[in-house]
Amino acid sequence: xxxxxxxxxxxxxxxxxxxxxxxxxxxxxxIYISFRNRELSRPDGSFVGLQNYLDLFSDRxxxxxxxxxxxxxxxxxxxxxxxxxxxxxLLFEFASSRMRAVMTLLFLVPVILPRVSAAFVWKFAxxxxxxxxTYPYKAITGQPLDxxxxxxxxxxxxxxxxxxxxxxxxxxxxxxxxxxLPPQPFEAARLDHARSFEIYAYIAIPMLxxxxxxxxxxxxxxxxxxxxxxYVMTRGGPGIAxxxxxxxxxxxxxxxxxxxxxxxSMAVLMMVATTVIFTVIWKRVKP
Amino acid sequence: xxxVKTLVxxxxxxxxxxxxxxSIALAAECSGTIRVLAQPRDGLTLLxxxxxxxxxxxxxxxxxxxxxxxxxxxxxxxADASTIGKYNVxxxxxxxxxxFASSGWVVPLTDYYPSEYDYADxxxxxxxxxxxxxxxxxxxxxxxxxxxxxxxxxxxxxxIKPPTTLDELKVAVKALHQPDKGIYGIALRxxxxxxxxxxxxxxxxxxxxxxxxxxxxxxxxxxxxxxATETYLDLFQYSAPGTKTGGWDESTGAFTSxxxxxLIESTPLVGMAIDPKSSQVAGKxxxxxxxxxxxxxxxxxxxxIGTKANAxxxxxxxxxxxxxxxxxxxNEQRRLExxxxxxxxxxxxxxxxxxxxxxxxxxxxxxxxxxxxxxxxFWQSPLWPDLGDRWGIILEELIAGSRTDIKxxxxxxxxxxxxxxxRSQ
Numbered sequence: 203x204x205x206x207x208x209x210x211x212x213x214x215x216x217x218x219x220x221x222x223x224x225x226x227x228x229x230x231x232x233i234y235i236s237f238r239n240r241e242l243s244r245p246d247g248s249f250v251g252l253q254n255y256l257d258l259f260s261d262r263x264x265x266x267x268x269x270x271x272x273x274x275x276x277x278x279x280x281x282x283x284x285x286x287x288x289x290x291x292l293l294f295e296f297a298s299s300r301m302r303a304v305m306t307l308l309f310l311v312p313v314i315l316p317r318v319s320a321a322f323v324w325k326f327a328x329x330x331x332x333x334x335x336t337y338p339y340k341a342i343t344g345q346p347l348d349x350x351x352x353x354x355x356x357x358x359x360x361x362x363x364x365x366x367x368x369x370x371x372x373x374x375x376x377x378x379x380x381x382x383l384p385p386q387p388f389e390a391a392r393l394d395h396a397r398s399f400e401i402y403a404y405i406a407i408p409m410l411x412x413x414x415x416x417x418x419x420x421x422x423x424x425x426x427x428x429x430x431x432x433y434v435m436t437r438g439g440p441g442i443a444x445x446x447x448x449x450x451x452x453x454x455x456x457x458x459x460x461x462x463x464x465x466x467s468m469a470v471l472m473m474v475a476t477t478v479i480f481t482v483i484w485k486r487v488k489p
Numbered sequence: 490x491x492x493v494k495t496l497v498x499x500x501x502x503x504x505x506x507x508x509x510x511x512s513i514a515l516a517a518e519c520s521g522t523i524r525v526l527a528q529p530r531d532g533l534t535l536l537x538x539x540x541x542x543x544x545x546x547x548x549x550x551x552x553x554x555x556x557x558x559x560x561x562x563x564x565x566x567x568a569d570a571s572t573i574g575k576y577n578v579x580x581x582x583x584x585x586x587x588x589f590a591s592s593g594w595v596v597p598l599t600d601y602y603p604s605e606y607d608y609a610d611x612x613x614x615x616x617x618x619x620x621x622x623x624x625x626x627x628x629x630x631x632x633x634x635x636x637x638x639x640x641x642x643x644x645x646x647x648x649i650k651p652p653t654t655l656d657e658l659k660v661a662v663k664a665l666h667q668p669d670k671g672i673y674g675i676a677l678r679x680x681x682x683x684x685x686x687x688x689x690x691x692x693x694x695x696x697x698x699x700x701x702x703x704x705x706x707x708x709x710x711x712x713x714x715x716x717a718t719e720t721y722l723d724l725f726q727y728s729a730p731g732t733k734t735g736g737w738d739e740s741t742g743a744f745t746s747x748x749x750x751x752l753i754e755s756t757p758l759v760g761m762a763i764d765p766k767s768s769q770v771a772g773k774x775x776x777x778x779x780x781x782x783x784x785x786x787x788x789x790x791x792x793x794i795g796t797k798a799n800a801x802x803x804x805x806x807x808x809x810x811x812x813x814x815x816x817x818x819x820n821e822q823r824r825l826e827x828x829x830x831x832x833x834x835x836x837x838x839x840x841x842x843x844x845x846x847x848x849x850x851x852x853x854x855x856x857x858x859x860x861x862x863x864x865x866x867f868w869q870s871p872l873w874p875d876l877g878d879r880w881g882i883i884l885e886e887l888i889a890g891s892r893t894d895i896k897x898x899x900x901x902x903x904x905x906x907x908x909x910x911x912r913s914q
Contacts, residue, residue, distance in 0.1 A: 239912075241912075242567060242568070242571035242572075242592075243571065243588060243591070243592040243871065244592075245571075263882075329731055330730035330731050331729070331730050331731055331743070331746075331748065344668075344669055345668075346668075346730035346731075348730050348731060348733065350734060351679070351730075351731070351733035351734045351889060352889070353889050353890065353891040436734065437560070437680070437681065437734075438681075439680065439681055439734050439882075439885050439889070440679070440733060440734050440885055440886070440888070440889030440891065441681075441882060441883075441885045441886030441889050441891045441892065442882060442886065442891075443889070443891060456564045456565075456567060456568045457560065457563070457564045457878065458874065458875055458878040458879065459875045460567060460571065460875075
């Protein structure tokens with residue numbers, strides 16, 4: 203009996219130990235060096251207390267990066283869910299089962315593409331001289347359309363690519379969720395002359411509240427990791443218009459200054475902020 | 490007679506190669522794989538066809554080259570050299586060699602560079618940028634200055650003479666700018682970075698008499714910097730679409746695809762512009778030194794021996810042998826034969842008959858003329874990449890229009906520079 207009870211621990215201990223080493227050691231080290239003034243070119247850093255954290259709040263690039271990251275999160279999560287729910291319902295309502303199968307396959311392609319490849323493909327598609335997306339505008343107006351070079355449109359343009367990858371994938375999930383719902387509430391609503399919009403707004407979506415909240419959280423976490431997409435498409439530019447927190451931290455740590463302590467303080471702050479914010483949101487919206 | 494001559498020269502060439510190979514082979518006992526972190530270069534790709542030759546020369550070693558584009562290569566080499574040191578050989582450049590050398594991430598090259606490979610044969614300008622603190626740190630793989638490359642057909646059609654002064658350049662660029670016909674006056678670099686937009690801005694700054702520092706006191710916040718920035722922004726009105734956030738690839742791509750009238754860029758552009766394989770305007774291109782008072786941006790990229798991955802002298806010697814072989818006269822001759830103009834660095838090759846036959850006397854003259862105005866435009870300090878990259882961001886903001894006050898940008902950079910210098914002391 204005793205052997206049976208200890209078996210789960212025997213299996214769980216090694217992966218948990220590996221996970222602890224992989225997750226906690228870098229985190230602990232990041233926290234440790236965030237209190238120092240270590241730079242890549244000078245390994246002899248000293249303890250500086252909270253100085254790195256205090257410096258962040260007078261750094262215009264950091265404050266800008268916080269704003270860009272928040273905008274990115276809100277825009278990509280909201281648009282992804284809107285696109286996913288909209289397309290999912292359209293497919294459920296109007297597509298035959300054969301058409302659904304075909305569309306499902308097509309909708310899965312963008313998310314299968316490696317992020318960097320998708321970024322390169324779309325970067326060329328948005329090129330003002332050769333881009334397929336900008337070509338119609340150029341053909342009609344005679345003027346090139348440089349969406350990635352304008353501070354007003356660059357972030358939204360990159361966000362479109364993110365939504366293209368994840369919105370279509372989530373649409374497939376929403377479709378499959380809708381297919382699992384029992385038909386009786388829908389039939390009852392139709393007998394009561396409810397319109398399609400009302401059926402989905404007041405019956406289907408509330409019934410899917412729990413999985414949709416889970417999808418929103420998955421996308422929130424995924425959106426925090428959009429570094430590769432933004433890096434390839436704009437490198438944080440023009441200027442600092444698309445520079446998110448992770449990109450600025452990377453710039454400070456490895457591209458520009460080699461100030462890894464300063465970069466770590468940003469990473470630690472981001473970790474604490476996301477943990478707190480996600481916990482609060484989770485507790486408030488918990489289905 | 491010609492056959493005999495060819496035979497004799499072939500035998501001489503074979504003897505030279507064999508003698509150098511045998512003398513080194515006696516000394517070299519290398520094994521394993523020499524790992525190289527580089528940015529894409531045709532010359533390096535060509536080396537991969539001759540791995541067996543290096544294995545024989547080194548006593549059994551091989552090599553593996555990982556490629557990253559310029560900005561990523563800079564970030565990755567810095568990260569690797571300062572932490573785990575996985576690579577035996579780093580691709581470095583004029584802008585970061587001071588940082589690598591002063592941080593001890595690379596070792597002085599000539600201590601491990603076999604004398605048979607004749608380092609003194611490299612172009613003197615490139616030797617100069619490879620030298621920091623009195624020591625040579627890398628062997629050049631590419632380098633040079635700037636050339637103004639222009640479309641002869643467009644200038645002739647418009648009745649415009651190739652500009653030789655900045656004022657003439659401004660007039661010509663404006664007159665040649667015809668976006669409705671898909672022709673843009675010029676192509677500049679807008680992408681942030683000490684090696685990107687700042688690199689192309691610096692000839693204006695230095696040309697107007699700007700200076701970066703006097704000792705540790707910043708001097709760049711000056712009338713020259715304001716005028717240089719105004720001129721750069723003014724010219725950007727006529728720059729090809731996509732260049733506001735673009736770098737070398739976007740500018741040269743726009744020119745070689747026939748959409749730009751005049752381009753001032755680093756000398757490798759010429760090789761691309763006159764090669765029908767990479768240029769739609771080959772045969773329509775003329776070249777001159779940059780218009781007065783612009784200085785040419787002297788630069789050099791090359792291979793250096795990493796400190797951490799080569800823990801002992803024997804490893805350093807193997808890395809040194811690889812670098813010597815990769816940049817040898819024999820390999821440079823192969824690059825010349827493969828028409829890799831931008832990868833030529835040795836005086837003996839650039840003054841050879843084959844070079845003159847391939848590229849004609851005009852290019853040789855233009856290169857000689859531009860050599861006279863080529864200068865070190867950047868601040869030769871380990872702190873340069875940090876300062877240059879910060880100015881690159883401010884400059885990109887000015888180009889993109891998200892900031893408009895040049896003086897305010899320079900004031901911000903000056904504050905940053907003072908902090909930077911204070912932190913380093």
